[in-house]
Amino acid sequence: MFESVEGVLNDLRAGKMVIVTDDKDREDEGDFVMLAEKARPEDINFMMREGRGLICVPLTKERAQQLGLPPMVHRNTALHETAFTISVDAIENTTTGISAQDRWQTLQVLLDPDAQAQDLARPGHLFPLVARPGGVLQRAGHTEASIDLARLALALDPGRSGHGEAGPTGPRRKAGLVPQEAGSPGQAGAQPIALLVEIVDEDGNMARGEQLEAIAEKYGLRTISVAEIIAYRRTREKLVERLTTLRFPTRYGEFELAVYQDSINHDTHLALIKGELPSDSPVLVRVHSQCLTGDIFGSLRCDCGSQLERALERINEEGCGVLVYLRQEGRGIGLKNKLLAYGLQEQGLDTVEANQSLGFKSDLREYGIGAQILRDLGVRKLRLLTNNPRKIIGLDGYGLEVEGREPIEIPANVENRHYLEAKRDKLGHLILQ
Numbered sequence: 001m002f003e004s005v006e007g008v009l010n011d012l013r014a015g016k017m018v019i020v021t022d023d024k025d026r027e028d029e030g031d032f033v034m035l036a037e038k039a040r041p042e043d044i045n046f047m048m049r050e051g052r053g054l055i056c057v058p059l060t061k062e063r064a065q066q067l068g069l070p071p072m073v074h075r076n077t078a079l080h081e082t083a084f085t086i087s088v089d090a091i092e093n094t095t096t097g098i099s100a101q102d103r104w105q106t107l108q109v110l111l112d113p114d115a116q117a118q119d120l121a122r123p124g125h126l127f128p129l130v131a132r133p134g135g136v137l138q139r140a141g142h143t144e145a146s147i148d149l150a151r152l153a154l155a156l157d158p159g160r161s162g163h164g165e166a167g168p169t170g171p172r173r174k175a176g177l178v179p180q181e182a183g184s185p186g187q188a189g190a191q192p193i194a195l196l197v198e199i200v201d202e203d204g205n206m207a208r209g210e211q212l213e214a215i216a217e218k219y220g221l222r223t224i225s226v227a228e229i230i231a232y233r234r235t236r237e238k239l240v241e242r243l244t245t246l247r248f249p250t251r252y253g254e255f256e257l258a259v260y261q262d263s264i265n266h267d268t269h270l271a272l273i274k275g276e277l278p279s280d281s282p283v284l285v286r287v288h289s290q291c292l293t294g295d296i297f298g299s300l301r302c303d304c305g306s307q308l309e310r311a312l313e314r315i316n317e318e319g320c321g322v323l324v325y326l327r328q329e330g331r332g333i334g335l336k337n338k339l340l341a342y343g344l345q346e347q348g349l350d351t352v353e354a355n356q357s358l359g360f361k362s363d364l365r366e367y368g369i370g371a372q373i374l375r376d377l378g379v380r381k382l383r384l385l386t387n388n389p390r391k392i393i394g395l396d397g398y399g400l401e402v403e404g405r406e407p408i409e410i411p412a413n414v415e416n417r418h419y420l421e422a423k424r425d426k427l428g429h430l431i432l433q
Ligand SMILES: [Zn+2]
Pocket: 291, 293, 294, 295, 302, 303, 304, 305
């Protein structure tokens, strides 16, 4: 898997542009993206002529601070909180600031580690964008996608030894002056700075779907989606840290409790471990998403509380197994929104419709964190306690072999029958058969 990502990184290192698309539910657009340090005036001209959108320079918050680039506005009300800084022009060697050559001159200042705030005129014709530190794992936008791609491409560049020497295309730039966030990909000396433009078609509308494919074909460019970059990073980077492991006696039996923190939202997740976990035979596993109302208060609006209880009993009976407890309330939408959705259900919508009417996809839960916790505990093969066939799809890509599934039998009650029917009919859960 991920040959397409590797191909894109190779193209970027070679100085080529790629097309980055985002989700159909988000902006649904494609951008030309390239490494800023590889850009030539003719590439900027190509972006002006074939992209027709706004030419922007994604960079890190640290870089924006070094160059004294504050946000364009104090209170960002852009639809997707696009983090524009004040726009800039190079003070030297430019006239109008807007020609391809002038914008390239400005880009050289943004790239130069010795550049100072006073080397840039404000406002200007090039638009820096500040990426969130967590990249696409924090915000699924083109800004973050470009910086993640730049980091990944530069870190893998064999031309950069990491000994403080600039790569072959950056003789003027000294390495090692742009700080990297701890744990982020990219080696000292590489500057994750990108160049992008939205692709607008000749009629002035956003180019989408088949039009983008035709453009990619015409210019021989690779296309990658933000979702592919998210999947790539989620699979390859370690996103969980074990904070401690405790003895944990419960009324279901004796367990060990492993406490994890994820590096995306800094949420605390738990793993209740029973017995010694073998790495060569399947371990009985339950990945349970937090449901405050069901787990704690025994709400009968759902079956979470009973599933949690039954799973702990079952793992205890087995004498060996893990229950991973993920802090993603209400299928990932949070407690407040879950309860608002309950309100809508009182008005007759089912659980799936209620989430959709609040603007959420029916199930935002991500199992990557759960998969990484299981890997950290040494689990390689598992039998999953679940009624949800999608959970198996979610765990597959992380080097975990799902060798079987054991349903958790929970009888429906008068309160949750409608909810369980919606889960069965709309989300494919294997219940009430
Ligand atoms: Zn629940």
